[in-house]
Amino acid sequence: MKVVDLDVLRPEKKVIKLSGEEIDVSFIPCGITFDVDAIMQEIAGLDQQAVQAGGAEARKAFDLSISLCVAFCSWQHPELDANWFRGNVSPQQLGAMSEAIQDALMQAYAGIEIPQKAAKIQKQKAK
Numbered sequence: 001m002k003v004v005d006l007d008v009l010r011p012e013k014k015v016i017k018l019s020g021e022e023i024d025v026s027f028i029p030c031g032i033t034f035d036v037d038a039i040m041q042e043i044a045g046l047d048q049q050a051v052q053a054g055g056a057e058a059r060k061a062f063d064l065s066i067s068l069c070v071a072f073c074s075w076q077h078p079e080l081d082a083n084w085f086r087g088n089v090s091p092q093q094l095g096a097m098s099e100a101i102q103d104a105l106m107q108a109y110a111g112i113e114i115p116q117k118a119a120k121i122q123k124q125k126a127k
Contacts, residue, residue, distance in 0.1 A: 010026070010027060011026045011027050011104075011107055012026060013026045014026040014100070016096075016097060016100055018088075018089060018093060018097060019088040019089060019093075021077060021080065023073060023076060023077065023080075023097075024076060025072075025097075025100040025101065025103075025104050026104065027104055027107065027108060028072070028101075028104045028105055028108045029075050031075065032071055032072065032074065032075055033105070033108060035071045036068065036071050036072055036101060036105055037105060039064055039067050039068045039071060040068065040101075040102060040105060042064055043061060043064045043065065043068065043098075046060065046061050046064075062091070062094075065094050065095070065098045066082050066085045066086065066094065067082070068098055068101055069085055069089075069094065069097050069098065069101065070082050070085065072101045072104075
């Protein structure tokens with residue numbers, strides 16, 4: 001019998017400690033990939049100058065970042081909902097968590113044959 005070990009395809013484990021919770025950000029499970037991607041695309045579509053200026057666009061970006069983190073954490077930590085993030089996480093922590101999620105998505109796309117998608121996300125991330 002031949003055994004193919006697909007566990008070797010998993011990236012090295014990376015854990016973020018956030019307000020006492022340990023969250024594995026080394027990969028995105030396939031069950032949430034499309035949800036996470038859709039939120040990231042929506043964030044990338046915002047006018048970055050308007051976000052920097054504050055107001056409604058900045059609030060939308062903030063709310064989308066919370067939605068991104070909730071969608072990502074839902075598979076490991078269903079108790080980490082939007083209210084938890086609003087009450088336990090600073091804006092700087094939220095930004096760092098969002099960045100870690102983006103990196104995990106890029107790594108997930110790098111392992112499949114969608115190079116255009118990975119390039120598009122990387123370009124949007126650079127904005």
